[in-house]
Amino acid sequence: MSTRVPRTHPYIPNSAPQVRKAMLAEVGAQDVEEFYADIPAALRLDRPLRLPEPLGSEARLVAHMEELLSRNTAVPPGRSFLGAGCYRHHVPAVVDEIVNRSEFLTAYAGEPYEDHGRFQALWEYQSLMAELLAVDVVNVPTYDGFQAAATALRMAGRATGRRRLVLVGAIDPDRISRIRDYVRGVHELVLVPADPAAVRAALAEGDAAAVYAQLTDHDGRVDQELPQYIELAHQAGALAVAHVHPLSLGALTPPAELGADLTCGDLQPLGIHPSYGGGNAGFIGSADDERLVAEYPSRLFGLVPTDVPGEYGFGDVAYERTSFAVREEGKEWVGTAAALHGIAAGVYLTLMGPHGMREIGATILANTAYARQRLAEVPGVELADPRAVHFADFTVRYTGERTAAEIAEALLARGLHGGTPVGADEAGAREGRYCVTELHTRADIDRLADALEEIVK
Structure with missing residues (x-):
């Protein structure tokens, strides 16, 4: 490959050396690398990106991208049993029609x-x-x-003035990583198992700002002890933060009705397509408590009357809280990049209504129960926790000679996606995670069970 000649990009001013030098001088930095000092060294690339030579025209670039995209393989909904935070649910056509309207799709941060x-x-x-x-x-x-969980915990810390955060149960390791990064230097994380005695012991040490628990955990278990965690938090003067899968609330009691102070989670199941692991947006909810409302760093919209009788307008509530108003003096930095997903979720909820949400919640519970029962009938497969009630996600244990990674690979060869290895040692893991939603039929689940009967030895 020939030596690349440095060039100035016609549409990126700071690619000009003299402009970049002036910008660095203005902010008092010696090098761009100083801006990335907070990113752990293990996550940073210590070499330039291996990029091909620039393509000489738009036509060549389009042809190149089309060739790359043609390598993607679509998996029918009934053959994908992946979940654990990013799910395939039915997205009504009306949702896509509305969010792709130009006034929503291109409206980033207008007034x-x-x-x-x-x-x-x-x-x-x-x-x-x-x-x-x-x-x-x-x-x-x-x-x-992930950010919603971390922000809810920061809100609890600011509201209580306390330092320790007690996290309960099996939590997505990536979510813990995001929380840890978001609260480091301000809060101490204490991770405890899903057991009231462990929570009580952690709270006995004092200075707890919040108890963070999940209505359904990373393995899909419905935590029957959530009301106790909430009560224990309040007895210790801490706030109770509950994480939920929003579709589960069609069948399960909302944590706020159990006394939770803050409820958070991901909007992706509510009318948002999974997109290469993305398509996510976070929500936080609370009572109309001035102490908590003052700690929301993101925008809140309210309904206000206008000068015209019977006519209303919509605008920011307590705008001075936000980083939009006070910039670097804000309690946290937030952006509006996920607002479009909020509109998608609003359309989805409108179409579903209370009856539809109850129906989909009950359907997923029933499908999960059937899938667990059917897979447990396969010789060499047993449920990791047979007594628990699960929503969407669940884990099985393999008792034969093949590892979870080998079984997942064999399933993939049959056109089935599932059985993600569970545990830090994925190569030797003996447990695999599966997920079912309202899109799976009994025939789909039976196909998976039949494939496992052929694979598991």
């Missing part, structure tokens, strides 16, 4: 006088989510459910 409709759409979303969560206040979405 009411130039952006008619978006503020109302987000207010409608907040109202629908508040009904689902049984709360009074819901934020404009954060980037994803």
